[in-house]
Amino acid sequence: MLPPRPKRPWDRTPPSERDYFDVLGEGLVVHRVPLRSKGPERGFSPPSAWIHIAPDGRIRAFTGKVEVGQGTRTALSLAVAEELRVPLERVELVMGDTDLCPWDMGTFGSRSMPDALPALREVAATARAALIERASMAAGGSGTPGEAVDGEVRPPGRSRGTPYAELVRGRREVVPVGPTPPLTRAEDWRVAGHPALDPHARDVVTGRRTFVSDLRLPAMHWGAILRPPRIGARLVRVDGARAEARPGVRFVREGEFAGVVAPSPFEARAALADVEAEWEESPQPREDEAEAFLRAHPRNGDGWEVRSDSDGDPDGILAHADRSIEVTYRTAYIAHVPLETRTAVAEWTGPRLTVWVGTQTPFRARDHVAEALGLAVEDVRVIVPYTGSGFGGKHGGDVSLAAARLARAAGAPVAVTFSREEEFRFGYFRPMALIDVRAAVNRDGRLAAWVFHNVNAGSAGLGSPYRVRDYRIDNELSVSPLPQGAYRSLAANTNNFAREVAIDELAGLAEIDPLAFRERNLEDERLLAVLRSAAERAGWSGWVRSAGRGHGLAVGLEKEGRVATVAEVSVGADRSVHVDRLVTAFEAGAIVHPENLRNQVEGAAMMAIGGALFESIHFRDGRILNPRLSQYRVPRFSDLPELDTILIDRKDLPPVGGGETPMIAVAPAIANAIFDASGIRRRALPLLVDGKLPRR
């Protein structure tokens, strides 16, 4: 089961001391060593990467990123295949294994394309050059170097050459990436940038793909975690005697942690019900007072960025403006709802621990588990198998730690899988937030002042792409009534919702079409390009203003990607709302994997409909009131609009991430379309209450 293990994790070992060949076998290794790196290579951008070409023809490339359904496995493999001149199927990408892969901060923030991609391209391109050189030397070292084609090096003018496998036979050679790796320009790509299918799709449709929750180790047991009845409750007394009286059950308590291990999930749940616990509870903020609570309880960042920026005198202008708005936008807590719940399997081999877990941050999970259990980091290995989606909800190492504790006590491998209810109650949410906007327009339809202050959303997307001389933008963070954390595109969703609805309101005040108003006030040419492209495809012709039907648009510039969305909605006589069509134009530099990017854009649109229209966590006295899929509505097939997606391929620009930014213009475009259809200006997400559009 366990893949071979190096003496020490390679990210913790200086490049010259890594036992690459003991683990991978003979062959050629090319690695990218960040300049100035000695020892642990963390925090460098682009980060490390390595590649191994074996005498049996196997090609393995290593990255610390993980695949949780966003398709980077295939996208990154395409780039490696391109540089190495091999078919996609030949590339095996080893991801998210903390023993074998380069250190990585985590798979979030759309960093796989800007960080992992260039590093992998560099090692693959350097490997190609090294193989050509080997072939040339084998041929006597004189004459024109050969060409790498389809996994072999062909001498000039020949149609057959020497396979890579043969060129690396009997060698144990490590080549570092030089200062100018021979990268292939995007314009010349023949594999990357072209349509490709996931080579492992067959496993998906036959049920053979092994997700974390599908792992089965010999003698594996099942764990269940004792949970507090509500947020803020502390364990005072616990008695596991009755649970342990059940056959094969072990009760475990370590400090605040308590749980059981049993031979099956059913028995684990039954045993957990027999654990008697007493909790000390503390008062918690109510949902209806949460907004006031956020304003009244500022906190310092705790790792979240606080930004502020200003110029000119926006307050002075606002004091005398005759066309201005002063409004507050709101967003509710929402949940990620990855279809596979959090899962970890832990196995101890002597003092060393291996955890297979669905996490977006394997290295952070490793450090967290090691620290909590008093282990050397070298003795913990975290491996991320295929994972049933994340959306920012699977950061950290809590489930890993629980599985590790239970496995240690049980003396057997233990799997812990959250129930759906645990996923809701003991995960974290996209923050509830308030955004106060004060802004003014001139008579000629230009922004005159912009004051944008958000409470508890986060800083991403705070900066505005609209030209204005007098402005102030800032954010603050709050003590949160519910646990909060990362989410796909996190604060960019919230900030963009507020900004793009505010822009629509200002366009209305200026009596200018929202498309023309944006064109007049935007300056980024790439953003204008996606805006025009989406508007044209949607057949934008100004406000519809007809009862029951409307359209709205919004743009976003985030993580170097540019997006514009046009939404068409219908509002029923019963004030139900359906999104009929979403046109999205997206530009993210050069496109590496077009079909996957399209899939991401469509998926982001679909997911965003939930947060826009109906998703909202309800709570009272520290309890989540809707912790089930029958109570927390997420988008279904009946919500699916016509999706019209335009991808703009800028081969002259480096590829950036595509999983997040396509999401951020959806909610404001829908809000603006609802206004167009109904005259009702909604400034809160979700836009509907109990499935209907409120009267105001």
Add this chain to the structure above:
Amino acid sequence: MAGKGAGGRAARGVRLTVNGEPVTVSGSPERHLLEALRVDLGRTGTKYGCGEGECGACTVLVDGTPTPACQVPIRELQGADVRTIEGMATGDRLNPAQQAFVETGAFQCGFCTPGMVVRATALLDRNPDPSEADIREALEPHLCRCGANARIVRAVRRASEIARGDRMRGP
């Protein structure tokens, strides 16, 4: 129930067939088919998503009917014919729904796919030429959190073309 053992266990177990193979499931008769498949029988293609029949990830065919395996206690399955995602292909040959999901790239993480494929297979058995509305209605009990829904609808449409093509060519 006669023969119920000390720990609430069904002494003789429940006999059923899974993908045509006779199996006996023992343990508490209140356990759900989903756990029996995933844990006792090691058929992990059927997924847990919610435990209340709201997500469709655990859809299997019970006597030909698409059913959430998380909602069926094994005591109800004496003599039942259960077909799971592992039983959709014939040897190496994918069924039309499977083939169409591969061709159209109708997934992202793939966790919902087995349930969708089982549903699509059942739909096409009943209705070889479903309209877009028929397809959406059949898939309504299923969630795809990655939002590949548009592709999934396309995949099922494609699957019906493949299936009808197969039928015309004969066995």
